[in-house]
Amino acid sequence: MNIDQIKKEFPIFDEKIQNNDLVYLDSANSSQKPKIVVDRINEFYTKQFSNVGRSVHYLAVAATNLYENTRSSVQKYINAKDKNEIVFTKGATEALNLVANTLGQSYLQEGDEVLITELEHHSNYVPWHFLRKSKNIKINFAEINEEGEITLEEIEKKITPKTKLISITHLSNVTGAILPVKEITQLAHSKGIIVVVDGCQGAPHLKLDMQDLGCDFYAISCHKMYGPTGLGVLYGKKKWLEELPPYQGGGGMINEVKKDRISYGELPNKYEAGTMATAQVIAFDQSIKFLESIGIENVMKHEADLVEYGQELLQKNNSVKLIGNPKNKGGVLSFTIEGVHPHDIATILDEDGVAIRAGHHCCQILHDKLNIPASARASVGIYNTKEDLDQLNESINNCKKIFNL
Amino acid sequence: MNLKELYQEIILEHGKNPRNLRKTEGFNKDAKGNNPLCGDNVHVYLKLNGQKIVEDASFEGSGCAISMASASIMTDLIKGKNEHEAKEIVEDFLGMIKENPELKSKYLNEDEKTKLMCLSGVKQYPMRVKCATLSWHTMVSAFDEKTEEVKTEN
Structure with missing residues (x-):
């Protein structure tokens, strides 16, 4: 399966978003659309x-x-x-x-x-x-x-x-x-x-x-x-x-x-x-x-690889705290950074073209239980690559720098 | 777009160590505000003396650096002002956040204007304007003794 090829089927990735290549990590919110659709x-x-x-x-x-x-x-x-x-x-x-x-x-x-x-x-x-x-x-x-x-x-x-x-x-x-x-x-x-x-x-x-x-x-x-x-x-x-x-x-x-x-x-x-x-x-x-045409087994395998990679990357990043560590996990990486509110994270990441979601993701009961008002969430789709998650991590580091962490 | 303009040192500092983040003892006006989209919330407390002058202002709540800094700066500079002055300052601030290039109120001294202008970077981030304005709308609601929670809008 060639992800670069699949990505080419999505016209939005040809666009520059505020002069950046789009790193779209908000698919749990809504996915991008292939050209055929x-x-x-x-x-x-x-x-x-x-x-x-x-x-x-x-x-x-x-x-x-x-x-x-x-x-x-x-x-x-x-x-x-x-x-x-x-x-x-x-x-x-x-x-x-x-x-x-x-x-x-x-x-x-x-x-x-x-x-x-x-x-x-x-x-x-x-x-x-x-x-x-x-x-x-x-x-x-x-x-x-x-x-x-x-x-x-x-x-x-x-x-x-x-x-x-x-x-x-x-x-x-x-x-x-x-x-x-x-x-x-x-x-x-x-x-x-x-x-x-x-x-x-x-x-x-x-x-x-x-x-x-x-x-x-x-x-x-x-x-x-x-x-x-x-x-x-x-x-x-x-x-x-x-x-x-x-x-x-x-x-x-x-x-x-x-x-x-x-x-x-x-x-x-x-x-x-x-x-x-x-x-x-x-x-x-x-x-x-x-x-x-891709095959759901291939989708699942690709996304599982991405999540595993992203999880490892963020776990190594001190001051990032991942939310939940389920054995059976889908393509969602929710996290907080001690000392930076999720909305500030999202704004700073956006500056690099990294689109994530911040807030309670329509799950206030869960956030109350976790005792946090909000979280940041990166979620993957079929068009994402490990490079996208590297960029996520790099932008998180920039965010920490701005907040003097 | 300029992140440095948005996250100026003074914003980060107030965001990290907000002034007046507490509940005023013996407050006589208060109001709650929230931003249903993101779950941010604020509770503003005012204590007015016999001459209707704000003797103390404080807030409780949680939110991003912008919203915490905004509430922190607001509660600091509103002390010593009466309702009329405070409301004029709110109007001036909201006008500046939305479109005006500068602050005009005669009730603000230069130092206060400088501090508030640090929040002007928000202008370039329409989705974040409500973060800066929530506590201000909530303070007006406290003056007006409204019992309904303030909901933000851009």
Whole structure:
């Protein structure tokens, strides 16, 4: 696998960012886009545009086929059993809100318990908080260990007879911990508990096999997966998607509308009300093709090498403190520097063209637990190289120099 | 863009050893501010005497070097000013951080102006302007006895 060649597929790396070559280490936030994805959006709007699923004219039929074609590609990519288990949403956030809202409407009852973890992004906490407010459900938190991991044992410990649902991240966007989702799902299912997975960080970096993983729902963010913004995927087991009520009402999701009654459409239309992000869905097919052309095993190997290299580099850099040291770690290096606030780190690194994120990364619960207000985070994607991490380290040294450390 | 202009010695020094980082005993005005995007927070305390003059000002909170230095310098120079003077200084400061080349308030002496101008490097970093202004907005909120937390905006 030639990373230089892969990098050339991303037009942004031809740009000078404030006179610097771009060292993009913010892929956990959002990935850059390969040219084939950008071009596909342009091509669709220029030559093929029509709304989907409604009109019978040539363009509408062709666009509908393209749109449904991406659904099939996603199904294949994540090895879902049925094409109708793939629902497009406006993002992973909407996917998780859809699950919480519809389960709240028809499944979860007052007093039921939902188990999440201290690693969760706000988008996998706030939707459950809404149910805490509206339905009086209880939210329990599985706690991280010293390494910033969530173990199967910890999950088991926090399950009570009232636990109805477990909602967990596949890969932490702060510590990088990869959770034993398959084992957690087996345990949960043996107790009749539903499993929801926030796959925002998992989907771009791990091999996905829904039938093997076994979870009931899996939320994907397409813009972190070398795809367009404004698009997410919700995988849901067919029996759940059939049983649960619709999330939003509008055009496209209905079967029949009368003054005194309304019946809803079949899957997946039932959950795709209104005009969807058509161009994005069609272009996302190219993101999947891009990932398939490299092979997810190769992506995983490359990113694991990068993380190992980056971890060693930063561990050797005194005054840098890495957050978490999970055995199974994804492409995330979160850190603090004693005496320099993460925002100052990010500003100083930016001056060298090194793009990282600073803040709580939408994980305030975790930062409270770690007793830090914020952290700096470098996260890798397929286009990163060891030289990028060398530059990160060099810029960190510059940062220490400015702060007289 | 110039990092040296942003991180001047005086900013680094105030950032490292902030003045008035404590809670004023017997304060009679206070307000909280936070920056929801990054999680920075500040709590400003003021003690006004019978003549409505700021006898003591202090703050608690955490944030970057810019925000800590800004709160440190602000609480230092606001002592001895009354509400009207303080608010005019805030306006002057916010104007300078956003666009004005210099400070104009007659309530600031040259030394105070020099100190505040050290924060002018922030101008070139639009994402960091809110770091410099959070404590100032929060102080106004304290004067106005607003109970709602101040949220920053650029």
